[in-house]
Amino acid sequence: MRDARRHGVSGIATAALVGVLAAAVSLPAVAQSPAVGDPIRIGASLALTGDAAPDSKLVRDGYDFWAETVNAGGGIVVDGVARPIELVIRDDGSDRDQAARLVENLIAEEDVDFLLAPWGSGNTNAVAPIAERYQKLMVAPLAASDEIWEQGYRYLFGVLPIGSTNMRPLVPMVQDLGLTRVGVVTTDDLFPLLAAEGVSQQAKDAGLEVVVDEIYPPGTIDVGSLITRIQEAAPEALAAPVDVADALVLLRQMKERDYLPPILAFSGATLVPDFLSNAGADAEGLFGITYWSPALPYADALFGSAADYAAAFEARFGYAPTHDNVAASISGYALQRGIETAGSLDTTAVRDGMLSLDETTVFGQMAFDERGVNTGVTTYVVQIQDGTPVIVSPADAAAAAPLWPIPGWSER
């Protein structure tokens, strides 16, 4: 029916005819309840190709898993009608301008009802103004940059806590271990810079000495001079909130130099399957940051427990989910809960519905403040121990104690 609006009178006539035929054909199914309605169309521009593709794949799988889970149960019930989810995903090739064009197209031409955001702060920042202009609700799984949430966007929600808090839990852990010298290195990109600033500030506030604090261009082939600087400063713990590719380069070249700080923590990269498969045994002992683990006692009505989510997800996609996957699924689920609360697809009603939420999901607590930021999430430090990520901090959730120093290259 949607098409009829664009195709004039003959289009309407054709559509009406098709509608009558369709109704006739589907008559036997009418008896079931609730009635099956038109799909709810949800658009997203994702980097299926290009630099951001490895990270974006996690988001896509997360979205798909949510939509498939909802559809397996018949859909979202709105006004007594079960409406399945139809994801409309376009590839922006890791090009932010292209992402903005695609989102505009999704809204204006493809008539989507809601939007889900691309991977990452920078990309989300690029498309948020479009959603705002057209007053379309958009939920962002991984837009943690602080400044996005200071822009006053009314129609943007994010399921992650803000980025500057990302690596902060590292500081109390380092303190508990009795260490005093920390270092922070990161790439010149939105989220990495924020996370680096946040952890650096937190360390200083806690009385730790920040002995190296470096920024370098993302995608640098030769990080030799950076490693020299780190080596000379000799931090006891090094935080490096860089993306997967940059993390691999840094780790690789540290290995070439036969150097490893006693504690090395990437942010989310440590847990990304692409990182783990490429780093192999070299990932052993690395620290990382996560908002989620299948071992946590979280649960909701759609996915069951965190462990259930992990098992079903792995069965579907062939790899264990990370918090990126779950954040993506939960973005869809947040939208779903907003719609269910509102009982309609009206943007304002759904927005109010989302703002009123305060409940537990497989991702932990979910409650949005006026900025649209989820304030319920807890951040954990994990470490790869015997090839498996385990939570090592904060202590009350820890499954194991942090092991340090990480064994040197020659000891493996």
Next chain:
Amino acid sequence: MSQAIVNGILTGGLYAAFGIGLSLIYGVTRVISAVHGAFIVIGAYLAQSAWMAFGLDPFLMVPVLLVIGFGLGYGVQRLFIDKVMRRRVVMTITLTFGLDLIAVTGILLVFGADLRTISVPYASVGFDVLGARIPLVRLGIFAVAVILALGLELILRRTQIGTTIRAVSQNRTAAELLGIDTGHAFGMAHGLAAAVACGAGALLALIQPLQPFMGLSVLLIAFAVVVLAGFGSIAPVLISGMILGLTENLAGLYIGTEYQRLAIFVAYLAVASILPAGLFGRRFYAH
């Protein structure tokens, strides 16, 4: 300091290997080839695939890649570039960019967008000289890159086909009057250039995770090397590569890591505007 110099020189050898083919192609065909980065990336992916499938060491894969790269370069020249070579620069750049896009799409279809790396067992082996760490892998990369460069130089200077390529680059009409198959000579030149690029790809795969779109940043480095060296000359390309490697590393150490890539392009722009013929101001076999 000594570490930065070691890094700079070792990485510079690889940068030179990126640039050498580009320099040869321009020197001989006057075509600025935007598809050159794709040859490097294809080499890198093939080396990574051979590593994954057969555990073949990337260094051992280099000879195979030389053959494959040669075929690719020869084919690209004869099938596509030949047709537009005498046209305007805009045409040749558009064509080679188009070919690059096709190559990238092909890589994406064949290999997917996932990151790929090679982790050789001797990745952490190295030795210390005068307080600087020399990783074995880097030394090997440097050595192979230099051998590739010198090998190309030797072929151009000492062989029949090398003489023919230089002749054709200097005077195409005269070459045709002598019965030289200029199309074949251009193909050979592009083949040799692509062979070195493909071989250098295996070296790149040893130090960087592979992504289908990495060709552009590699191409930019190749351009910087060649502009510094002057188009169409070979030995200076080696020196230029090392100058860039040193610039990058010393800038990273003394100015700040955030400026190291910028330093490369500042050097590039400075040379391009002050010394348009390159740092060395002469050409070995071009006009």
Next chain:
Amino acid sequence: MPDALLDTAGLVTGYGQLPVLQDIDLRIVPGELVGLVGPNGAGKTTLLQAIVGLLPAWHGSVSFAGQDVTRWDARRRARAGISLVAEGRQLFAGLTVRENLTLAATATGNAVEENLERVLALFPELERLLGRVSGTMSGGEQQMCAIGRGLMCRPSLLMIDELSLGLAPVVVDRLVHALSQIHQTMGITIIFVEQDVDLAMDTADRVVLLGMGRVVMDAPAPAVRARRTELEHTFLGLPIDGQTVDVIAEA
């Protein structure tokens, strides 16, 4: 009459839209030494380029050694035995004399050593210059190298554009002597373009005069010498009495 080595019939060609040669019929038999003269812009270089295959024929045909070569490219004609020493020498300036010479033999599938000996016997001066980068030599040395390179292709027809242009008299004498050696000892048919009409008449057996893209006069050298006035008229752009002179040697 012996079979022609080169035969152009109704040959028309030019650059872009502009025709330069109009209806050229030129028949050359083996063993001739032909001087091609004419004012600037008459089409001498154009004619050589059309014969050698650098310019396609718009109309008419070019036959060489009994074969129609009209559709052949320059490369194929070179291998068939047509060699052009082009205007400005066109050496590979960055290559050595030896490389220039060697390349010509290998590119046309001829033996290097034998032909190199032949060329060095003709131009012993080149012997000590073999290692020199050709672009650094004097004009005379370059011309010798260029003619030598032409000979390395083992041609049956050698064409030289602007034999003496810009060269000192003593060098020109040297080249003229070499030309007659090539003609007599090696038995190679020669067409040379020459600005100096007297030099052409003294050197050649037969002189072909081009004017405005047409053959204006074609006669044995002595006959042309007798009609020198008409030649001057042509060079000055004055009309010649009566019809186009078309005197084919009775000999």
